[in-house]
Amino acid sequence: MDPQKEEPLWEVFIRSRQGLEHKHAGSLHAADAQMAIENARDVYTRRMEGVSIWVVESKYIHSTNPDEAESFFEPANDKIYRHPTFYDLPDELKYM
Amino acid sequence: MHSKPTNIDRNYLVDYTLHLADSSLIMGHRLSEWTGHGPMLEQDIAISNIALDLIGQARNFYQYAADIENSKNTEKKVTEDDLAYLRDTFEFKNLLITELPNGDWAQTIGKMFFFSAWQFYFYQKLIYSSDKQVSAIAEKSLKEVTYHVKWSGDWVMRLGDGTEESRERMDAAIDYLWPYTGEMFVPAQFELNHEQQVTIDVRSIKKNWLDKVKGVLAEATLTVPEDAWMQSGSKKGVHTEHLGYILAEMQYMQRTYPGLEW
Amino acid sequence: MAQDALNRWWWPSLMMFGPNDEQSPHSVQSMKWKIKRFTNDELRQKFVDVCKEQADILGITIPDPDLKWNKEREHYDFGEINWGEFWNVIKGNGPCNKERLAARVKAHEDGAWVREASLVYAAKHKNKTSDKEVILETV
Numbered sequence A: 001m002d003p004q005k006e007e008p009l010w011e012v013f014i015r016s017r018q019g020l021e022h023k024h025a026g027s028l029h030a031a032d033a034q035m036a037i038e039n040a041r042d043v044y045t046r047r048m049e050g051v052s053i054w055v056v057e058s059k060y061i062h063s064t065n066p067d068e069a070e071s072f073f074e075p076a077n078d079k080i081y082r083h084p085t086f087y088d089l090p091d092e093l094k095y096m
Numbered sequence B: 001m002h003s004k005p006t007n008i009d010r011n012y013l014v015d016y017t018l019h020l021a022d023s024s025l026i027m028g029h030r031l032s033e034w035t036g037h038g039p040m041l042e043q044d045i046a047i048s049n050i051a052l053d054l055i056g057q058a059r060n061f062y063q064y065a066a067d068i069e070n071s072k073n074t075e076k077k078v079t080e081d082d083l084a085y086l087r088d089t090f091e092f093k094n095l096l097i098t099e100l101p102n103g104d105w106a107q108t109i110g111k112m113f114f115f116s117a118w119q120f121y122f123y124q125k126l127i128y129s130s131d132k133q134v135s136a137i138a139e140k141s142l143k144e145v146t147y148h149v150k151w152s153g154d155w156v157m158r159l160g161d162g163t164e165e166s167r168e169r170m171d172a173a174i175d176y177l178w179p180y181t182g183e184m185f186v187p188a189q190f191e192l193n194h195e196q197q198v199t200i201d202v203r204s205i206k207k208n209w210l211d212k213v214k215g216v217l218a219e220a221t222l223t224v225p226e227d228a229w230m231q232s233g234s235k236k237g238v239h240t241e242h243l244g245y246i247l248a249e250m251q252y253m254q255r256t257y258p259g260l261e262w
Numbered sequence C: 001m002a003q004d005a006l007n008r009w010w011w012p013s014l015m016m017f018g019p020n021d022e023q024s025p026h027s028v029q030s031m032k033w034k035i036k037r038f039t040n041d042e043l044r045q046k047f048v049d050v051c052k053e054q055a056d057i058l059g060i061t062i063p064d065p066d067l068k069w070n071k072e073r074e075h076y077d078f079g080e081i082n083w084g085e086f087w088n089v090i091k092g093n094g095p096c097n098k099e100r101l102a103a104r105v106k107a108h109e110d111g112a113w114v115r116e117a118s119l120v121y122a123a124k125h126k127n128k129t130s131d132k133e134v135i136l137e138t139v
Helices: A033-045 A066-078 B011-032 B041-072 B080-085 B105-126 B132-160 B164-180 B202-219 B242-250 B252-256 C002-015 C027-032 C040-058 C083-090 C095-110 C112-124
Strands: A009-015 A023-029 A052-057 C068-070 C075-077
Touching: A009 A033, A023 A033, A023 B041, A033 A052, A033 B041, A033 B132, B011 B041, B011 B080, B011 B105, B011 B242, B041 B080, B041 B132, B080 B252, B105 B132, B105 B164, B105 B202, B132 B164, B132 B202, B132 C112, B164 C112, B242 B252, C002 C040, C002 C083, C040 C075, C095 C112
Parallel strands: none
Antiparallel strands: A009 A023, A009 A052, C068 C075
């Protein structure tokens, strides 16, 4: 039982009452998940009822490297056949 | 929030709403002293928000008290500000526990936990008050207080079952605060008008409060104090020396520049 | 009271917009990244123009003898900021800064035992929490 010297960092995602997805709201420090959720409520929501909060320790989030964004994403734009707008639809199709 | 009181004798109702307003105001004021000095940024924000909740409750009760006063008195009209800022210590009816110094984080958490647990069971019954305004304020406050109890209770557990140092501090806090908890369940004259079913009987919530408190303390591996000599007097305007200092700071502006406006 | 306040706070308010654009090292990059949309001097000029109008309406005077409408520029010309004071303040040499930092340091040091307790508590209860959903209302 050796506690870390500092509270870990958590990323907070919140879905508002009318929302469909959780959006990244920010980050905070907390000793455990329970505390992280309470802190998230205090820091990022306050009076918003009916919201859903997700917290994830930052160390568990893996992301793309912004410097590599070009090589990682651009080629997809070149492959025009991957975009639905590439295809011509016959005129008879009315409801696409 | 404004509404007309009925023709039933309402003298006690002013005292009642002031007692509830004062308790929330003084507690909110004390908690706000932590702003900028909390042990962690997140807790600083949390406790400041709780203070804001309490001041919001106080405002609701002060506004209603002012309405009742003004309906009786056609000449001089009072506002919520007059009630909060121009009454002296012997007119305040806040529970003693609310005016005690914050001390360290443990003492503040202890104060908050005991007080918000009292508020929880109190408002839970008060929503059935026959007075619609009182009932409405109680309902709104209950939502906030439910969170306050949870938040402070969690901290009691973290500190009680944390390190040796945190347990010692929490123990010391509980010993210090316990003598101020008795008066929460001793009704004042203005609370004993039960035929009209506006007020609640505080004696009836004592067991709930004790069960809740003992439960949390036990889980936090803390000892419950033996029944001690209980301090009292707040509902009659008899306070500790702390209230004077609080009011001196809080009321300074209104008293120096009476009637000032933005 | 209002005039007093204006006398006291006018120049510090202008300083809040930062150094002149030539001396603002980060502005170029910030504007390239589109996180800053107007330069320090642009915002400061806007501020002066807006405040002068309001001061006139309120009947108070901005404490700047060089404040004058410039017909060609269509803006108010204003006096030079005391840049010596500015750089001293932002380097943290002022008394309020010392006090403020001391308060933050004290809060952090005084709170060490609280943070430690929450970490130890979390470690003790780590294996007990199997449920991933945290319930907020349990009274």
